[in-house]
Amino acid sequence: MLWIALVNKTGTGLWMGVAALYFTLIAGLPFAEVGVLMGVSGAAGIAGSPLAGRIADRFPLTRILIAAQLQQAVALLALLTTHDFTLLLIYSAVGSLADRGSNVLTKLYAARISGAERVRYQAVQRTVSNAGWAIGGLAAAGALAVGTTHAYRLLLIGNALSYLVMTALTLRCTEPPSPSRVVAGSKDPEPDGLPSNPWRDRTYLLFTATETMLYLDDAVLQVGMPLWLVHATEAPHGLAPLLLVLNCVLVVFCQVPLARLAPTAGRARALLIPLAACFVAGCLAMSVSVRGGPLAAAAALVCATIALTFAEMLHATASWELSLSLAADDAQGAYLGVHGLSSAAQRSGGPLLVTAVIAAGAPAWPLLGLLVIATCAAQSRLVRHGLPRAALSDPPITLSEH
Structure with a gap:
């Protein structure tokens, strides 16, 4: 695959x-x-x-x-x-x-x-x-x-x-x-004989809604970054495609090591804090990039790209584990299908929000960062209440793991 x-x-x-x-x-x-x-x-x-x-x-x-x-x-x-x-x-x-x-x-x-x-x-x-x-x-x-x-x-x-x-x-x-077909074919089916339905799972629907906001790094990097660079800063226009290359290179070299940070749902939930911090740092760098000459603007945009890329990778790691941990085993496909709505909706609405931020100017970027902080806090609360305490705990360490 x-x-x-x-x-x-x-x-x-x-x-x-x-x-x-x-x-x-x-x-x-x-x-x-x-x-x-x-x-x-x-x-x-x-x-x-x-x-x-x-x-x-x-x-x-x-x-x-x-x-x-x-x-x-x-x-x-x-x-x-x-x-x-x-x-x-x-x-x-x-x-x-x-x-x-x-x-x-x-x-x-x-x-x-x-x-x-x-x-x-x-x-x-x-x-x-x-x-x-x-x-x-x-x-x-x-x-x-x-x-x-x-x-x-x-x-x-x-x-x-x-x-x-x-x-x-x-x-x-x-x-x-x-798992869904195993459950369906088991000798002890659910009392009503029906698989779990993500559309009736309020926690999962709210989790998916918060995910839509956390996918915004895609719109900022793909749409907001080049538009902001050209229309609001003195950075050379040729830097725009190089920033996208930097994003790809960072993911290639850093995504796998970062995956080790979320072996459990509890660790994945903990990543929401550095995720928010990286996104805010990226937004602040975007705001600062309007000051100074071409070199200062370019440096700020490089910093913004690095911070937003780490936010992207942390979210990918946390989202992958949490979307599966919150899903019912007997309807895993249906749950992941509903979760997929978050990235699809961001592709439609994300560019509109990002262009609105660009139109509002430099002060709007920190406000976008605050919105992501609020979203991470809401998601953390949802996960804490939506999963059993055992799922959020780190697995016990045995002698063979030393």
């Missing part, structure tokens, strides 16, 4: 950075229609998370993942067949639906196959994914330098082919055991 993650993000890196340019320069859509297309298709993708999670509790996971991969390949190739806005919108929405579903299915596979090592496994997968992003992004940059219609179409085809490669690799993967 790690090879699949590498191929996946390499293909995504080829396409995501040039998608908007393809729709404007090659398909000939005006900017307003491109914004609607990407916004609506992103919103359609939100439904993919809970839908895929619910299906994964009932059918073999690898087969559903293969179907989602083929759906994405077909949707991408369909973009080559038309310049009509309505058809492009439909094809993009179909691809987005499968993309969001695939993310949940991949996480669920990792949870089922890795067992007690699930946090470390997810950390390694994030490391591989970021390496893939970097490879794909560099290849896309080379194609952009050419700038021809064929170059853009080759990038799109490259991403579609990556899903076909992923399908071939997934066919070779072992189907992991499913």
Whole structure:
């Protein structure tokens, strides 16, 4: 599955950075229609998370993942067949639906196959994914330098082919055991015979709501950082892509070591404190970057990127463990599907919030940091009440662990 993650993000890196340019320069859509297309298709993708999670509790996971991969390949190739806005919108929405579903299915596979090592496994997968992003992004940059219609179409085809490669690799993967299907087939089912329902789990729904806010580092780094750099600071514009490279490099080298900090739900909950501290430090550095000349602004933005990247990695580690610890074993897929709504919703609403902060100016960044502090405090309280005391305690140390 790690090879699949590498191929996946390499293909995504080829396409995501040039998608908007393809729709404007090659398909000939005006900017307003491109914004609607990407916004609506992103919103359609939100439904993919809970839908895929619910299906994964009932059918073999690898087969559903293969179907989602083929759906994405077909949707991408369909973009080559038309310049009509309505058809492009439909094809993009179909691809987005499968993309969001695939993310949940991949996480669920990792949870089922890795067992007690699930946090470390997810950390390694994030490391591989970021390496893939970097490879794909560099290849896309080379194609952009050419700038021809064929170059853009080759990038799109490259991403579609990556899903076909992923399908071939997934066919070779072992189907992991499913707790939900074990529970369903046990001799002692629940009294009502029905699996747990995340939509009736108030604690999990509130946890998912707080997660939406904690995913904001993505919008700040991907959207807010380049816009703030160009419009509010004197830092050289060429620094913007280098800051994204710095983000990828830090994740590649630091995500796995940081995963060791959360072997239990209790340790994962404790990471919310340094997570909030890193996010606030990043926001303060963003605010300070408007002062001084180009060198001072560049230094502040580098510090902001480092702090926000560590907030991102700490959140990834804590979120992965807590989202599984709070989920019911008999409906693990459905729970992770609901949790997937948080990142999907952030992709739609996060850029709007970040651009509003940019419009408000430097004083708004510390306020955003305070909002994250409040969110971390709320989530910590939810986890404390939502999990049994034993789950929040560190495991006893035995003589063999010394």
